[in-house]
Amino acid sequence: MTMTSGDAHLPAPSVALDDQLCFALYAASRAMTARYRPMLEELGLTYPQYLVMMLLWEEDHQTVGQLGARLALDSGTLSPLLKRLTAAGLVTRHRRVEDERSVAIALTDSGRALRDKAFAISQDMICALDLDVESFADLKQTLNVLTQRVTEAPRTP
Numbered sequence: 001m002t003m004t005s006g007d008a009h010l011p012a013p014s015v016a017l018d019d020q021l022c023f024a025l026y027a028a029s030r031a032m033t034a035r036y037r038p039m040l041e042e043l044g045l046t047y048p049q050y051l052v053m054m055l056l057w058e059e060d061h062q063t064v065g066q067l068g069a070r071l072a073l074d075s076g077t078l079s080p081l082l083k084r085l086t087a088a089g090l091v092t093r094h095r096r097v098e099d100e101r102s103v104a105i106a107l108t109d110s111g112r113a114l115r116d117k118a119f120a121i122s123q124d125m126i127c128a129l130d131l132d133v134e135s136f137a138d139l140k141q142t143l144n145v146l147t148q149r150v151t152e153a154p155r156t157p
Contacts, residue, residue: 026137030036039121043114044088048073048081050118055109056091056096057115065105090114 017023033047040050053072055062068078084104085091090111096102131139 032125035125039124043117043121045114048077049085049120051139052081052085052105053077053090053107053111053114054120056153057118058106058112061104061106064105067105085111 011019014020017066024084036047036050040047043050045053048071052067055067055070058100064075064078064082067073067082068075071078073081075146082093086093091102093108096104124135129136
């Protein structure tokens with residue numbers, strides 16, 4: 001999309017770092033991940049592993065493909081992560097009987113037991129953000145819209 005003189009409602013183009021939305025998002029993402037790190041270390045999880053575990057706590061017995069689609073991760077990234085979760089005794093991996101090309105991931109008892117501890121992490125993060133319910137929902141919605149627009153926007157040559 002190129003700007004025209006009728007685009008006064010759009011931010012002015014800039015190369016200054018502090019004017020970039022991408023940098024604000026990058027800094028916020030790094031800060032969030034850094035805040036999670038010590039709490040997740042107590043559980044023996046990395047942040048990407050935590051995301052996989054959250055999906056499995058929502059719905060156990062998912063395929064690698066389902067997990068990858070929800071997390072926007074390819075199997076080359078997801079497979080080593082799942083191997084580490086398997087080695088830690090938190091999940092099992094097995095080929096599905098109905099489709100041997102597909103690998104199913106299921107929680108172990110140890111993996112299920114981490115859920116309660118993870119709840120405390122979620123609670124701590126919500127408190128750290130200090131957002132009311134409406135602001136929290138609005139921020140999530142804005143970020144979801146941003147993700148969708150960036151993903152679907154045509155690329156300029």
